[in-house]
Amino acid sequence: MADRYSFSLTTFSPSGKLVQIEYALNAVAQGVTSIGIKATNGVVIATEKKTGSALVDDTTVEKVVMICSNIGVVYSGMGPDARVLVDRARKAAQEYKRIYNVEPPTSVLVKEVASIMQEFTQSGGVRPFGVSLLMAGFDEAGPALYQIDPSGSFFAWKATAIGKNMINAKTFLEKRFTSSMEIEDAVHTAILTLKEGFEGAMTDSSLEIGIATMETTINSHGVPTKTGTFRRLRPAEIKDYLANIA
Amino acid sequence: MSIMQYNGGCLVGMKGKNCVAIASDRRFGVQALGLSTNFQRMFSVSNRLYYGLAGLGTDVQTLSEKFRMSVNMYKLKEERDIAPTTFASLVSSTLYERRFGPYFSEPVIVGLEKDDTPFICATDLIGCINFAKDFVVTGTSSEQLYGMCEALWEPDLEPEDLFETISQAMLNAVDRDALSGWGAVVHVITPTQVITRTLKGRMD
Numbered sequence: 377m378a379d380r381y382s383f384s385l386t387t388f389s390p391s392g393k394l395v396q397i398e399y400a401l402n403a404v405a406q407g408v409t410s411i412g413i414k415a416t417n418g419v420v421i422a423t424e425k426k427t428g429s430a431l432v433d434d435t436t437v438e439k440v441v442m443i444c445s446n447i448g449v450v451y452s453g454m455g456p457d458a459r460v461l462v463d464r465a466r467k468a469a470q471e472y473k474r475i476y477n478v479e480p481p482t483s484v485l486v487k488e489v490a491s492i493m494q495e496f497t498q499s500g501g502v503r504p505f506g507v508s509l510l511m512a513g514f515d516e517a518g519p520a521l522y523q524i525d526p527s528g529s530f531f532a533w534k535a536t537a538i539g540k541n542m543i544n545a546k547t548f549l550e551k552r553f554t555s556s557m558e559i560e561d562a563v564h565t566a567i568l569t570l571k572e573g574f575e576g577a578m579t580d581s582s583l584e585i586g587i588a589t590m591e592t593t594i595n596s597h598g599v600p601t602k603t604g605t606f607r608r609l610r611p612a613e614i615k616d617y618l619a620n621i622a
Numbered sequence: 623m624s625i626m627q628y629n630g631g632c633l634v635g636m637k638g639k640n641c642v643a644i645a646s647d648r649r650f651g652v653q654a655l656g657l658s659t660n661f662q663r664m665f666s667v668s669n670r671l672y673y674g675l676a677g678l679g680t681d682v683q684t685l686s687e688k689f690r691m692s693v694n695m696y697k698l699k700e701e702r703d704i705a706p707t708t709f710a711s712l713v714s715s716t717l718y719e720r721r722f723g724p725y726f727s728e729p730v731i732v733g734l735e736k737d738d739t740p741f742i743c744a745t746d747l748i749g750c751i752n753f754a755k756d757f758v759v760t761g762t763s764s765e766q767l768y769g770m771c772e773a774l775w776e777p778d779l780e781p782e783d784l785f786e787t788i789s790q791a792m793l794n795a796v797d798r799d800a801l802s803g804w805g806a807v808v809h810v811i812t813p814t815q816v817i818t819r820t821l822k823g824r825m826d
Contacts, residue, residue, distance in 0.1 A: 477711035484700055517702075 385503060396504055397497060400526035403506035407452035409539035409573050410439075411566045412510040413549070414521040418559035418589035419512035421450040421521075422566045423539075424574055425584050440586040440608055444469035446479045446513050448586040448606035452539030453507035453526075461505060465489045479604075482513030482520040486530050494528025508538045514588040514604030541573030548572055559589055563609075567617055578618060580611040625726045626677050626747075628653065630801030631663055632761025633674040634792055635732040636775060637740045637754075638784035641812045642732040645792045645821075646674050647761075648805035659804045659825070667693055668703050669816055671733035672809055673713070676761035677747065678726035685727055688716060706733035706741040710751055717749035724748050728760040738813045757791075763799035770795045785810050785819065793823045 385396040410423040427434050439458075440450045443465045451458035468488045472480040480488075489509065496502045504526040511522045523538060524530045535553040537545030552565050563585060571578060591605040609617075633646045650661035664674040665686045673689070675682040692712055696704050704712070710731050717725060730744045744758035745751050752758060757775050759767035770791035779787055789808055796803035806821040 475712060475715045476708050477714075478708055481700060487699070 385497065394497060394527075397527045400504040400506050401508075404453040404508045404526065404538060405540065405542070407454070407507070407539045408439075409537060409541040409545060409570065410450045410452045410510055411535075411537050411545060411549075411569050412450070412512060412521045412523070412533060413535040413553065413557070413562040413566050414512075414519050414533065415557045415559045415562035416555075417519070418514060418562070418587055419519045419521045420559065420562045420566050420585060420587050421448065421510050421512045422563075422570055422583065422585040423450050423452070424570060424576075425582050426575065434581055438584070440584040442586075442606050442608070443485065443511070444473070444479050444606075446515055446588065446604035446606055447482055447485055447511060448513070448588060448608070449509050449511045450584070450586065451507045451509050452542075454505075457505040458507045458509070461489060461492070461507065461509065464492050468492075479515070481515040481517060482511065482522065483517070483532075485513070486511050486522040486524060490524050490528045490530045492528075493524060493526060497527060510536070510538060512586065512588045513606065514590060516604075519588060537569065544572055545569050559587060563587065563617055564620065567621055571621070580614040580618065583614050583618075585609040585614055585617075623653075626728075627762050627801060629677070629679040630762050630799075631661065631676050631679075631682075632759070632763045632767060632792075632796065632799070632802045633663060633676050633730045634757060634759045634767050634771065634788060634795075635674070635730045635742045635744070636757045636771070636779075636784060636788045636791075637732075637742050637777075639778040639780055640734075640738055640740065641781045641784055641810060642734065642740045642742055643781075643784045643788045643808060643810045644672050644674055644730060644732045645788045645806060645808040646676075647763075647792065647796050647802045648807065649801070649803055650679055651801065654800075656804060664807065664809065665689070666809075666816075667709055667733070670811060670813075671704070671706050671709060671731070672811060672816075673709070673729055673731040674760075675727045675729050677728055681725040681727040685716075685725055685729075689713065692716065706731065706735055706743075709733075710743050710745070710753075714745055714749035714751050717745060717747065721748050730758050730760050732758075732811065734811060734813060761802060763795045763802040766795035766798045767791060781810050781812050781817070785817070789819075789821055793821060797824055 412421045509524045535549045588606040595601045635644045646663040650658040732742045757771040810817045
């Protein structure tokens with residue numbers, strides 16, 4: 377029944393589904409696992425950097441990316457689709473900044489990106505994005521973690537996993553997550569969660585981790601102020617965390 | 623005949639100790655002909671953020687409606703009140719959108735930030751923001767207001783004293799300008815309340 381309606385994205389199937397979105401979610405479920413955990417003082421997102429061969433120059437591969445200074449994102453699914461969304465998200469964030477001269481709050485950017493993804497479920501001649509995004513940010517409302525699906529729906533999470541190993545990972549997180557966790561514990565837990573389904577050796581170059589926290593930066597007047605900041609962990613920092621796990 | 627002097631009117635904003643004040647005159651006219659003694663030039667964004675628009679009357683009204691819409695959309699989308707600095711940037715970008723066919727209006731913005739710090743600023747008709755430490759003025763009697771404010775203002779005035787200062791600055795400045803006056807209104811904004819007073823001035 378589903379096959380008769382799968383040639384046209386913009387057609388509902390009799391059961392009320394848009395099968396292309398279902399298939400897009402399948403593409404995500406085949407992707408490398410990504411984890412996100414919200415702590416009391418920050419958010420961590422992490423994924424495995426899986427390259428096809430040892431000959432690939434993995435220093436050029438970036439799966440955990442910054443969108444604007446206080447928001448970062450990781451994906452599971454089709455890399456090229458994620459790249460396009462990252463570009464659109466970065467542009468949306470800068471357009472917000474042009475009007476309000478401040479970074480967008482995480483919830484606002486999430487809604488914007490989700491709207492873009494929804495457009496591709498209701499337009500002619502296009503297909504949905506084959507990625508789910510985990511967007512992590514720190515703004516005036518505090519730390520925030522959101523998942524955005526190919527359909528355009530978004531969910532706020534305390535901790536979650538997407539991709540290949542998401543069911544096991546979420547079960548693991550349900551047991552390990554506590555709402556009093558701080559960012560260091562959260563990074564530690566994220567690495568442990570990824571370890572469960574990790575293919576290959578866990579090293580500082582096969583793990584990508586990003587954190588959104590309150591950090592002291594110099595503002596435009598030269599005054600040190602505390603602002604929400606997203607950054608990727610350096611290999612040396614990841615190595616330290618891995619040492620604590622071994 | 624300058625378009626900014628077609629309708630007349632002026633505004634002044636001042637910083638005090640944990641409070642801010644904004645005052646405007648009430649005259650609306652067409653060059654020498656006075657038409658209204660209760661023209662609204664000041665608008666509230668929230669009970670902690672007020673702004674005023676001087677210049678061409680039609681642009682005052684259109685801009686106030688535009689800002690009302692932008693702020694309403696902001697509030698619905700972000701589920702929070704807009705901060706004074708953010709609102710100032712919104713005003714600036716809205717005005718600059720019309721860089722080569724501008725709105726003939728120069729705003730004054732006053733308010734209290736989230737931590738109750740006083741905030742005042744003004745922009746020119748194309749959105750250049752002036753973040754002032756003491757007072758901001760705009761309108762046909764801006765020169766007179768500059769003189770009065772410079773003479774009367776001092777830092778850390780309490781709300782009652784700030785009211786007296788801003789009122790005297792306004793009343794005496796507009797008396798030296800043919801196109802301003804015909805009444806005045808003052809809002810004093812503190813963390814707990816907003817006090818609005820109408821001043822009795824020369825009606826000529």
